[in-house]
Structures are given as C-alpha cells and as structure tokens.
Amino acid sequence: MSIYHLQTVFRPRSVAVVGGSPRERSAGRAVVRNLRAGGFAGQIGWVNPRHAEIDGMRTVKRLRDLPWVPDLVVITTPAAMVPQVVAAAAELGVAGAIILTAGLGHGPGSLAAQVEAAARPRGMRVLGPHCLGVIAPHARLNASIAAHTPQAGDLALISESSAIAAALVEWGVARSIGFSAVVSLGDALDVDFGDLLDYFASDYRTRAILLYVDQISDARKFMSAARAAARAKPVVVVKSGRQPRAAAAGADSHAQALAAPDAVYGAAFNRAGLLRVNALDELFTAAETLGRLGTFPGQRLAILSNGGGVGRLAVDQLQALGGTLAALSPATVERLDAALPQGWSRDNPVDIVVDADGERYAAAVEALLADEANDALLVVNVPTAFTSSADAAQALTRSLGQRPRQLRDKPVFAVWLGNDERATATLNTARVPTYPSEAEAVRGFQHLVRYRKAQAALMETPPSLPADFSVDAARARALVEAALRNDQQWLDPMATQQLLQAYGIPSLEVMVARDAREAMELAQPLLEQGASVAVKVFSPDIPHKSAVDGVRLNLGTLQAVRVAADAILRRAAELRPDARIEGVLVQPMMVRPKARELIAGIADDAVFGPVLVFGRGGTAVEVIDDKTLALPPLDLRLAHEVIGRTRVARILKPYGDVPAADERAVALVLVKLAQLAADIPEIRTLDLNPLLADRNGVLALDARIAIAPVRRLHKGRGHPRFAIFPYPTEWERSIVLADGGSAFIRPVRPEDDALFRAFFARVSDDDLRLRFFQSVRHFSHEFIARLTQLDYARSIALVAIDPDGGEMLGAVRLHADADYDRGEYGILIRSDLKGQGIGWKLMQIMIEYAGWQGLNVVEGQVLRENSTMLAMCRTLGFTVKADPDDPAIMNVTLPVRSAGDA
Structure with a gap:
C-alpha cells in the first residue's frame, strides 16, 4: 500500500495507547510517558479496562469510549487481544496502528493473519508487530519505548531491529545528531522498507536515510523504492549476516557457489545506488558525515595536523580504503611557506608543527581551502602543553565562516583528539563533522566519495549496443522446453552449445562419446589435423568435473585418448557410484597462451532471483574468490562496471608482452547472459568456466546450464523472477x-x-x-x-x-x-x-x-x-x-x- 496513510503515522493529530498498566516495565506506560514528555501537542487517549487512572491520567475501557477517533493507535496488549483491538480501530476509521506486542505468529490462521484481515480492507496501516514504535521529533511525537527522544534533525532511520533503533537513538542524543524520524519495522506485517523509503524520499524534512536490514521480503518493491529514494537523497545501509552460507561449498555450479546471499544483497544495494557500510560504527560515521555535509565533486583529500604521526596514519588509512591523497599546488606551498615556520612538512599531509596556535591553524586552513588541487580537507588537532585545542577549533570555524561563497561547498572534516568540551561545542555549533579518530574521519570522507560515485553512475548514459547484437530467443526457448519435457535438470552438452550459439556466445565445439572407442573415433579427425584434444567426464550428476579427476588435457594420440577415456569413466564410477555416467566429452584443445581465465554465469537467489556472476575463472575459482555480482538486466555501462570491480580486471589490461584483452567482448557476454536470464526464466544456473579472453575476443571452454520450471518470486506484470523490472x-x-x-x-x-x-x-x-x-x-x-x-x-x-x-x-x-x-x-x-x-x-x-x-x-x-x-x-x-x-x-x-x- 506504499505511503497511503503514512502521514498519519508520523504526523498524527491524535494518538490512543491501548494496553499498559502501573507496572514500571509496562510498555504502554512507557509509550504514554514518552508522548507526554516529548511534548506531543495533539490529543492523547489511554485505553485500559482494568485501571481507571494511571500516572494521573484518566483511561477508558474501550477505543469507542473515547470522545474522538484517534489518527493513530499504539497497541501494547497481550498477543491474543491484538486482532480484536485492530478490528475495533479499523471499524472506527483509525488510519494507522503501531503494534509493539510480540508473538503474533506467521502464516494462515495466525494472530498476524487475523490482524491483516481486519486492517487491510479498511485501509488501516499497521507498523509491526514486535517493533520499537515511531519517533518523529519535528512533530514532537515519541510513540515508542525508546529511553530518550532525539532532537529534531534531517536523518531518517529505518531499522528492522528495535534494539538497533534504540541504540542509534542513544547515539544521536549523545552526539547531538538529530533525526527527522526513527522507525523500527519489527515483523513488517504491512509497512515495510519499500513503503518507508517511498515516504522519506519525498519528505522535505529528511535529507538522508539510514537503513538497518536483516532481510528483504519483497525484492522488487524494495529495489524500486530504493532506486527512487537514492536518486533523491543519500541512503546508507548496514546489513547483518555477512558470513557466507555453509551450503555454498555444496553448490551445484561455480556461479552458484560464488553467489552467497550477503554478496547478492551487496549487489542489490550497489545497483540501487545505496551506500553500504560494514558495521554500526560505520553507520554512525556515515550519519555524522551525511548529517552535516552535502555531496561534492572530486575525491582528493588534503590533510592538516599539528602532529606528523597522526597525519601519516590518516594517509595510511586513506590509501588502505582506495582513496586519493591530494597534491599541494606550487602556489599553496609558497603561501604556506610564508605563513608557517621552518620545519613544516611542505607536502600533504601538511604538518604545521606541534606548537601550532589558532592563528597558524587559520592561515593553513585558508590556504588549503583556496587550493584547487584538493576537493576536501581533514583537519586534525592533537592536544599539547603548548597550545589550546579550543583556540584551534575557533580558528577553524572562523576561517570556515569567512571563506568566499565559491569555496563553501568544499567539505571539511575534523578530528580533535582529547576531551576538550569547549572545542567540541565550537565544532558542533559550526556543524563541522567531528570524529574520535583519523581512521573514522577518513572513512567518513570515503563514504561521501563512494556515494557521489554511485549517484554519478546512476546518471551515466550507457554506450549503445553494437548493431549486430541479436539473439535467437525462440531457438533457445525450444531447447529448454524440450529438456524440461524430458524431466532434465541440466541441458546436455549439445543443447548447451546450441543455446550459447543462439545468443552469440562463442564456445568450444563439444562432442559426446559413450565409451573410449567412440571417443577415439571423434578425436581422430582432430588429431589428423595436428590438433590435440581434451576428454572430460559427462554426467548430469557431477557438476564439477575436476572433483572426480574427470578431465584430461593435451591428448595427442589415439592411444592417449583411449587410456584417458577409460580412466575417467572408471574413476567417476568409483568416486560417484550414485551418479549417471553418460560417457565422455571430446573437445579440441584451444591454445591461447596469452588468454586470461574468467568465469561468467548466472546464479539463482531465493530473494532477488537471477544474479549475474563474473570474476577470475579456473578450477580454483571459489578459493580465489575474485568475483562480483550484479542483478539483471544489464547494459554495457553496467557490464563494464561489473568487470571493473574485480581484481582480474587489472590483467585484462596490457602488461609486459601481453596485449590487452577485448574487454568489450567480455562485457557483451555479460549483457547477453542478462538477456538470456530475461528471455528464459527457466534457467536456474549457468557456468561459463573457464571463459578465455584475449585480444581476439572470448571463448567459453566449458559450459553448464541448469533448468527448472518457473517458480514466481514476484506478483503482477513483468518477469516472474527479476527483482528489477526489465525493459518491456x-x-x-x-x-x-x-x-x-x-x-x-x-x-x-x-x-x-x-x-x-x-x-x-x-x-x-x-x-x-x-x-x-x-x-x-x-x-x-x-x-x-x-x-x-x-x-x-x-x-x-x-x-x-x-x-x-x-x-x-x-x-x-x-x-x-x-x-x-x-x-x-x-x-x-x-x-x-x-x-x-x-x-x-x-x-x-x-x-x-x-x-x-x-x-x-x-x-x-x-x-x-x-x-x-x-x-x-x-x-x-x-x-x-x-x-x-x-x-x-x-x-x-x-x-x-x-x-x-x-
């Protein structure tokens, strides 16, 4: 239902709390206390059938006993009573309900299902159950069980976890960081991430959105809302569960093994233009940065400190995070020579010496702000017996206030080591983002750089596909449908080769032999032409041929082919007696000595559906783990971006006597795989491994394709499994x-x-x-x-x-x-x-x-x-x-x- 009636959840004119008691740990009592202490200006009602008065406030026995209809009800009753409370509220025309109560269950027949059945037909929005509640400081609304009310600000926090939401509230209170709203989803029976992203994307009080995610239930709705929100304002996300799943080692394809759920979430966040951070402390750092600074062009950081060691540590952190250290222009060096004592570093980081006073800080700050060779400035102060940290802070803020209009967008970050409350207050008043260490400050800077790059990528125009880009989807679909009619879970090698041909993906010729004699017959013409051959096990039940020693390469004689085929068949039968061994595959050896081994493929994710996989290929692909993932559909720009996020991208460039590989041909393979996933949703996994790439293009040496009947992930129009609606x-x-x-x-x-x-x-x-x-x-x-x-x-x-x-x-x-x-x-x-x-x-x-x-x-x-x-x-x-x-x-x-x- 998206943002329907959400305005009354965050800006209600009246609130009724249902439940609670005089007990100190009563949730209902805590909500009423927070409403009253927060200064909510609307009407507050309290429904409690057992107590006529609590904390000096009169209660009523039932919702309908109130002389007015509340916009919002907060429900804290025992679980069994929640459905009837919701039904009564919906009948009265209440617009929204927040359910703090836990234990409503899931699925048909549960208390949660009864709540949904009562609320949805009347359009009543439900937040929760099992949530912290809602805090909207601008509306002076604290309808939650949080310990404190944060100050009004421009950060919206959406958290699946009540504990995380409560922790961030406390952090904000301690750091004077304000929120436009704080909301926890709980079990998300109705209102979910997509709804709230839509709401806060258009909320003028919100400048940035912070997300804490455990899991996404509706991937297409989330992606649609997230992409729209990220175009409007910064969205920062931290997600739990980063450990790869244990089952990855048993995946039936290399692509599937590489597509661990957390990596898929990362790909989804990246595609939506969200800034992902790794932990709560980074979320705090991002919040500090986004709460006080806007985005900016560029990525070159200048560092100023009164201690060389701290400045060098900041440089180390910047380089570790892939950041760019700014150079000092000659004019700036000359200006600093005139203002600073002998012994200053004359380089970046700018060390203005341990006895730097406020005047020296001001001169250096003004010179670096005016220098066009940097895009941002980090100022560090180390307390010493010679100087005043408070004076240095005042000098910094004075310089910022006096800078010309054209320099006001250059961001400035501060690290004031020590515990000088006057300095901290000065910096907070000037809205200078301040960090406890140089490492966190550099991370804050890099957050803004990454966010700006993500926004620029969202707005880039992709290159046009070549005029000869064409696919034969009908031919490929016929191959898959025929295999499904035969109850096949894997396409056979011949069908696999034909399907790749239908999509213009070059692959090595493959022939199937039932035994060693047929293998020799198939190999003979190739050997007579002077080529050598490869023989590989052919079994639909053995996804990784090397696991059963099922590959022999560079076979130059018929005798070698016979021996290899016999050995492969015998070894496979010994190691996998349960497997169907249908023979061996015979292929010509492809000698491309300067080719790079890559992997490209399609994996299947339970939440986001088809996922494109790209990285370093070969038999040790999972061990090397040099890969990146992307959600389809893809265009050429996105495909090149996918390639560029891997380490193997570096060796696609020329080095030594090795010419550059045809990276455009690699990118085209990824675009074609995305198109294949769009055209044929029955494809579950696909491996091209290794995919050779050199100056002459690409060639798939081995390919496997798993298929299954379509299981819809998304309702409505469009592709039944894509999280992103493809080109219609x-x-x-x-x-x-x-x-x-x-x-x-x-x-x-x-x-x-x-x-x-x-x-x-x-x-x-x-x-x-x-x-x-x-x-x-x-x-x-x-x-x-x-x-x-x-x-x-x-x-x-x-x-x-x-x-x-x-x-x-x-x-x-x-x-x-x-x-x-x-x-x-x-x-x-x-x-x-x-x-x-x-x-x-x-x-x-x-x-x-x-x-x-x-x-x-x-x-x-x-x-x-x-x-x-x-x-x-x-x-x-x-x-x-x-x-x-x-x-x-x-x-x-x-x-x-x-x-x-x-």
Missing part, C-alpha cells in the same frame, strides 16, 4: 499516422540521451513551457537522465520514432504510484509535427498500458491555456476540472479499464 519489449509496435506514414513506438531506453537532446532542439519554447509549466532553456545531463533512466516497475515512457531517419517524433510518460492505483501522465510532440495524430496515438497506447499495469485511474495537470490538450482529453473521456489551488491549471482524470476486465 512487449510494448514495441508500429503505428500508422494521419498522413499515411508510420512510426515505431517503443519504451525509452537509458541510452536515449542523444535522441532526447535532438528532439528538444526541435520543440518550441512555448511548447516546452506548456509541458513543463516553466521556461526550459538548458537540458542538463541529469535532467535528461531522469527522463531516460526509468524504473519500469512504476514508470513507462513511450517514444515515437521515424522508422526511416531514426528521429524522435514525440513521447508520452506515465508514472504510477507504488500502490498501482493511480498514474500521472505527461506528453510532448515535436512542434513541427502537430496535427499528424502522433499525440492521439501515444495517448491511446498510454491508456492501454495503464490498463495492462492494473491502474484504476490516469490523471494529469494541464495548463488552462493548453486548449489542444484539453480538447484531446475530453475526446478520450477524461473528466476536466479546475484545480482548486491554482486557477491556471486544469486537472484531468480518466477511469481505466484494466486488461483483466476486457
């Missing part, structure tokens, strides 16, 4: 225009940046104003990226393209709310093409799409002067009414007939 190819079509010409309609793609720029150049200023409600003269990359990089789960933009010239003729956009109830549209046609029926056709297709998606209403806002659009809306059946808040705007609304009603 089913909405590609051709249309006939009023003049008899044609246009090709397709969804917008991320690589359409140049297409949109050329289109906007041919739209008049007046038409742009009618579309965007303001004059638009400059189209930044970020602006166009928001139009072209869509989350297809909620948004669609359909472009009309001239099939001859490839030019964009117009576009229509529809953005659905997360409840899939209503969608808002926008449309723009090239100014010189009006009257050809392009807008009419696009509107019809958009309305059809809304029905396919299951929306109930399409709506939009049109300027009153845009008579052409208003006339079209009326003809299409829209209701047109004046906006009550703006007389210049007309609201247009159309009920949609869903595809299921047709």
Whole structure:
C-alpha cells in the first residue's frame, strides 16, 4: 500500500495507547510517558479496562469510549487481544496502528493473519508487530519505548531491529545528531522498507536515510523504492549476516557457489545506488558525515595536523580504503611557506608543527581551502602543553565562516583528539563533522566519495549496443522446453552449445562419446589435423568435473585418448557410484597462451532471483574468490562496471608482452547472459568456466546450464523472477499516422540521451513551457537522465520514432504510484509535427498500458491555456476540472479499464 496513510503515522493529530498498566516495565506506560514528555501537542487517549487512572491520567475501557477517533493507535496488549483491538480501530476509521506486542505468529490462521484481515480492507496501516514504535521529533511525537527522544534533525532511520533503533537513538542524543524520524519495522506485517523509503524520499524534512536490514521480503518493491529514494537523497545501509552460507561449498555450479546471499544483497544495494557500510560504527560515521555535509565533486583529500604521526596514519588509512591523497599546488606551498615556520612538512599531509596556535591553524586552513588541487580537507588537532585545542577549533570555524561563497561547498572534516568540551561545542555549533579518530574521519570522507560515485553512475548514459547484437530467443526457448519435457535438470552438452550459439556466445565445439572407442573415433579427425584434444567426464550428476579427476588435457594420440577415456569413466564410477555416467566429452584443445581465465554465469537467489556472476575463472575459482555480482538486466555501462570491480580486471589490461584483452567482448557476454536470464526464466544456473579472453575476443571452454520450471518470486506484470523490472519489449509496435506514414513506438531506453537532446532542439519554447509549466532553456545531463533512466516497475515512457531517419517524433510518460492505483501522465510532440495524430496515438497506447499495469485511474495537470490538450482529453473521456489551488491549471482524470476486465 506504499505511503497511503503514512502521514498519519508520523504526523498524527491524535494518538490512543491501548494496553499498559502501573507496572514500571509496562510498555504502554512507557509509550504514554514518552508522548507526554516529548511534548506531543495533539490529543492523547489511554485505553485500559482494568485501571481507571494511571500516572494521573484518566483511561477508558474501550477505543469507542473515547470522545474522538484517534489518527493513530499504539497497541501494547497481550498477543491474543491484538486482532480484536485492530478490528475495533479499523471499524472506527483509525488510519494507522503501531503494534509493539510480540508473538503474533506467521502464516494462515495466525494472530498476524487475523490482524491483516481486519486492517487491510479498511485501509488501516499497521507498523509491526514486535517493533520499537515511531519517533518523529519535528512533530514532537515519541510513540515508542525508546529511553530518550532525539532532537529534531534531517536523518531518517529505518531499522528492522528495535534494539538497533534504540541504540542509534542513544547515539544521536549523545552526539547531538538529530533525526527527522526513527522507525523500527519489527515483523513488517504491512509497512515495510519499500513503503518507508517511498515516504522519506519525498519528505522535505529528511535529507538522508539510514537503513538497518536483516532481510528483504519483497525484492522488487524494495529495489524500486530504493532506486527512487537514492536518486533523491543519500541512503546508507548496514546489513547483518555477512558470513557466507555453509551450503555454498555444496553448490551445484561455480556461479552458484560464488553467489552467497550477503554478496547478492551487496549487489542489490550497489545497483540501487545505496551506500553500504560494514558495521554500526560505520553507520554512525556515515550519519555524522551525511548529517552535516552535502555531496561534492572530486575525491582528493588534503590533510592538516599539528602532529606528523597522526597525519601519516590518516594517509595510511586513506590509501588502505582506495582513496586519493591530494597534491599541494606550487602556489599553496609558497603561501604556506610564508605563513608557517621552518620545519613544516611542505607536502600533504601538511604538518604545521606541534606548537601550532589558532592563528597558524587559520592561515593553513585558508590556504588549503583556496587550493584547487584538493576537493576536501581533514583537519586534525592533537592536544599539547603548548597550545589550546579550543583556540584551534575557533580558528577553524572562523576561517570556515569567512571563506568566499565559491569555496563553501568544499567539505571539511575534523578530528580533535582529547576531551576538550569547549572545542567540541565550537565544532558542533559550526556543524563541522567531528570524529574520535583519523581512521573514522577518513572513512567518513570515503563514504561521501563512494556515494557521489554511485549517484554519478546512476546518471551515466550507457554506450549503445553494437548493431549486430541479436539473439535467437525462440531457438533457445525450444531447447529448454524440450529438456524440461524430458524431466532434465541440466541441458546436455549439445543443447548447451546450441543455446550459447543462439545468443552469440562463442564456445568450444563439444562432442559426446559413450565409451573410449567412440571417443577415439571423434578425436581422430582432430588429431589428423595436428590438433590435440581434451576428454572430460559427462554426467548430469557431477557438476564439477575436476572433483572426480574427470578431465584430461593435451591428448595427442589415439592411444592417449583411449587410456584417458577409460580412466575417467572408471574413476567417476568409483568416486560417484550414485551418479549417471553418460560417457565422455571430446573437445579440441584451444591454445591461447596469452588468454586470461574468467568465469561468467548466472546464479539463482531465493530473494532477488537471477544474479549475474563474473570474476577470475579456473578450477580454483571459489578459493580465489575474485568475483562480483550484479542483478539483471544489464547494459554495457553496467557490464563494464561489473568487470571493473574485480581484481582480474587489472590483467585484462596490457602488461609486459601481453596485449590487452577485448574487454568489450567480455562485457557483451555479460549483457547477453542478462538477456538470456530475461528471455528464459527457466534457467536456474549457468557456468561459463573457464571463459578465455584475449585480444581476439572470448571463448567459453566449458559450459553448464541448469533448468527448472518457473517458480514466481514476484506478483503482477513483468518477469516472474527479476527483482528489477526489465525493459518491456512487449510494448514495441508500429503505428500508422494521419498522413499515411508510420512510426515505431517503443519504451525509452537509458541510452536515449542523444535522441532526447535532438528532439528538444526541435520543440518550441512555448511548447516546452506548456509541458513543463516553466521556461526550459538548458537540458542538463541529469535532467535528461531522469527522463531516460526509468524504473519500469512504476514508470513507462513511450517514444515515437521515424522508422526511416531514426528521429524522435514525440513521447508520452506515465508514472504510477507504488500502490498501482493511480498514474500521472505527461506528453510532448515535436512542434513541427502537430496535427499528424502522433499525440492521439501515444495517448491511446498510454491508456492501454495503464490498463495492462492494473491502474484504476490516469490523471494529469494541464495548463488552462493548453486548449489542444484539453480538447484531446475530453475526446478520450477524461473528466476536466479546475484545480482548486491554482486557477491556471486544469486537472484531468480518466477511469481505466484494466486488461483483466476486457
């Protein structure tokens, strides 16, 4: 239900607490105390059938005995009573409930199921059960059992764990860090991460969102909400359970063994643009940084200290985290020479000597802030008998206050060692993020660098796929369907080779021999051509051939082939008597001495579905563990990013006498595997190992593909298993225009940046104003990226393209709310093409799409002067009414007939 009624959870006008007693450890009593102590200005009611008064406050026996209907109820009763309380609240029209009670169970027939059945039909939102509650300091609301109320700020905390939420509240109180809201999910019967990410993404009081995650239940909803939130503001996440699963060693493919659940979560967070940190102390560090600094361009850090040792330790930490140490420009060195005593370091880190006073700090800070050779400044103070830490802090904040406007965005981090309360107060007042050690400060800096890079990556335009990128999905699907009809769990080697051919993935020829004699017959033509051969065990029950000594390489004679085949078959039968041994595979040896061994594949995750795996290949792939994961779908930019996150990426570059490998060919393999996973959801795992890569391209030496009937992970439209809604190819079509010409309609793609720029150049200023409600003269990359990089789960933009010239003729956009109830549209046609029926056709297709998606209403806002659009809306059946808040705007609304009603 997304953000529906969540406003009343975080900003209610009235609250009723149900349950509690005079006992000191009573949860209901703690909530009422927090409400009253926090200064909640609305009405507070207390429902308790046993006590007429508690803590001097009158109670009522039942909710309906209150003389008013509360916006929010907080339930702390015994578990057995919770469903009837929820039912009573829903019947009264209460908008939201927070259930602190634990032990409601799970699944059909449970108390939790009864709660859901009572609340959902009436639209009542439920937070919990088994949660800490909600704190919204700006609304002076503390409807929780936390020990303290944090001050108002701009960090929103969403925690699955009540204990973690409570700990972060205490940390914030101790460090004067404020929150826009603190909420724990508990068992997340209704309100979940996706709902709250949607809510806080649009909350003007929230500048950054902090997440503590144990597990995600609805991956597609989470990814859609997380990607939208991360485009709007920083989202930092810490997740428990980082240990790899014990079952990984027994996985039936190398790709599956590499795709441990925590690594998959990491890939999901990365794809969504979230900043992942490893532990709570890092979350604290990130909160300190994000709470006081904005993002900034660049990654070069200047370090200033009054002690050389601490500065060098900061450099060590920066380099360990992959950071960049700034150089000092010659002009800055000259300026510092004039301001500092002899003996200063004359390099970065800038050591201004142990007896540095406030004046010396100020001179150095001002010089480094003005230096364009750095992007951020870390200032360290070590207390000594010669100087005052408080004076140094005042000098720093004074310099920051006096810096020119063009330097105010350069971030400054502080480490004031020791316990000088005056210095800490000075820095806090100036909102300078302060850390207890140089290591934590450097981590804070790197958090901002990583976040900025993630945001830039979200806005990058991917390179276009080559013109010859084509796949034969029908052929591949037929191979998989035939295997499933035969109850196969693995494609046989011949079908595997044919499937790879259908997707243009080069692979080594493979032949199947039932015994040593057939192996010799198959090998003979190759040997006569001067080639050597490889012989490998062929068994659907032996995923790793080397585990049974099932591989022999570089066989140059028929006798060697016979001996090898006999030995492989005998050895496999001895080591795996339960396995079906169907013979051996015979392949020509491929000699590519300067090729790199890689692995590329598809794994299957119980939460996120198909996962792409890439890394260093070979027999020791799990031991080396040089891999990275990514959620499909992939474009070329993302594929290159996946490659770049591995160590093996370094040796794809040229070194010594080894030329560079064709990295684009490697990236294309990853894109094709992602497309394969999109086209054929029956594929469970796929291994290309080793995948050889050199200057001439790529070649898969060995491949295995596991298949199974589709088990849906996600409801509704789109791929049944993808966590990210893939490109909706089913909405590609051709249309006939009023003049008899044609246009090709397709969804917008991320690589359409140049297409949109050329289109906007041919739209008049007046038409742009009618579309965007303001004059638009400059189209930044970020602006166009928001139009072209869509989350297809909620948004669609359909472009009309001239099939001859490839030019964009117009576009229509529809953005659905997360409840899939209503969608808002926008449309723009090239100014010189009006009257050809392009807008009419696009509107019809958009309305059809809304029905396919299951929306109930399409709506939009049109300027009153845009008579052409208003006339079209009326003809299409829209209701047109004046906006009550703006007389210049007309609201247009159309009920949609869903595809299921047709």
